[in-house]
Amino acid sequence: MIRVAIPVEKGDHLSISYTEQTWGTARRRYHLAQELLLCCCERCKDPAELGTLYSAIRCRSGNCEGYLVPDNPLVNLNTRDDASNEQYPYSGYTSWSCLLCGSSKQPQEVYQLLKRIESDIKETGEMDFELRERLLSRLEGEVLHPNHYFLTELRVDLAQTYGRVGPEGLTEISDKRLERKMELCRQVLALADILFPAESRVRGMLMFELHESLAEETRRGADKGDMNLLQLKHKIQESQHLLTGAEKMLSSEPEMIPEGEIAVEVKRRILDQEASQMNGSTKNVPLSQTKCVSMGM
Numbered sequence: 001m002i003r004v005a006i007p008v009e010k011g012d013h014l015s016i017s018y019t020e021q022t023w024g025t026a027r028r029r030y031h032l033a034q035e036l037l038l039c040c041c042e043r044c045k046d047p048a049e050l051g052t053l054y055s056a057i058r059c060r061s062g063n064c065e066g067y068l069v070p071d072n073p074l075v076n077l078n079t080r081d082d083a084s085n086e087q088y089p090y091s092g093y094t095s096w097s098c099l100l101c102g103s104s105k106q107p108q109e110v111y112q113l114l115k116r117i118e119s120d121i122k123e124t125g126e127m128d129f130e131l132r133e134r135l136l137s138r139l140e141g142e143v144l145h146p147n148h149y150f151l152t153e154l155r156v157d158l159a160q161t162y163g164r165v166g167p168e169g170l171t172e173i174s175d176k177r178l179e180r181k182m183e184l185c186r187q188v189l190a191l192a193d194i195l196f197p198a199e200s201r202v203r204g205m206l207m208f209e210l211h212e213s214l215a216e217e218t219r220r221g222a223d224k225g226d227m228n229l230l231q232l233k234h235k236i237q238e239s240q241h242l243l244t245g246a247e248k249m250l251s252s253e254p255e256m257i258p259e260g261e262i263a264v265e266v267k268r269r270i271l272d273q274e275a276s277q278m279n280g281s282t283k284n285v286p287l288s289q290t291k292c293v294s295m296g297m
């Protein structure tokens, strides 16, 4: 069964993804080329990836604060100037130029840099939160554009790990960490709205994480008495809105995978909410204290 992930109008062009939408253009196009597919969609054509600079790297020329993007993201494997058989899955076969000062780099250089960063990221263990946060802040803006897909991948991992993996559950993590978890979710969801509105699995999971975190924040605020009624109401509304969004995103996930388990839990909570509204109950159940399904991280 095929269904549309975002609303479409009669006559709209429909597209289907054969690769990971959370990757940058060179990486997606390299992956697609292995399947003999050459994509020329709007996102692939735009060196700035719909204005997000999702693959951009920081210029190192003098004091320049600009970012380099590929000169021609559509150079294909069989049309490249480079006659060697070397492959550059993270840079493509094009030179890269700074949007501010115009200085450029060859594809090999860009590829080597990204390969090094990738191995630095892989070396950090899933549980070493501090090390991952330090790496993220070292790379963010100084080496890669803050929206870069390597950083987005790190943010997705951290957002799904805080309060889920390790000795501290969502109700035990510090206020600061809870706030950070929400910030990470929001950063990725804002980018996802532009770059991969139809990537429902990542979006659905992050919506669920943000919903849970907001519910926990609301519970803490109510316990401490440092939120007024209006603030509490807004938080609850936002949390419920995210739950509805997560349901929409995850509704087609099979139950045997973690995303499907979350989808079942989301549905149960929506039914609970509807039942309590019909009973006229105003009781706010702290959702993060209810049964939490395994995240399969």
Ligand SMILES: [Zn+2]
Residues within 6 Å of the ligand: 039, 040, 041, 042, 043, 044, 045
């Ligand atoms: Zn494309």
Ligand SMILES: [Zn+2]
Residues within 6 Å of the ligand: 059, 060, 061, 064, 065, 066, 067, 098, 099, 100, 101, 102, 103
């Ligand atoms: Zn520059």
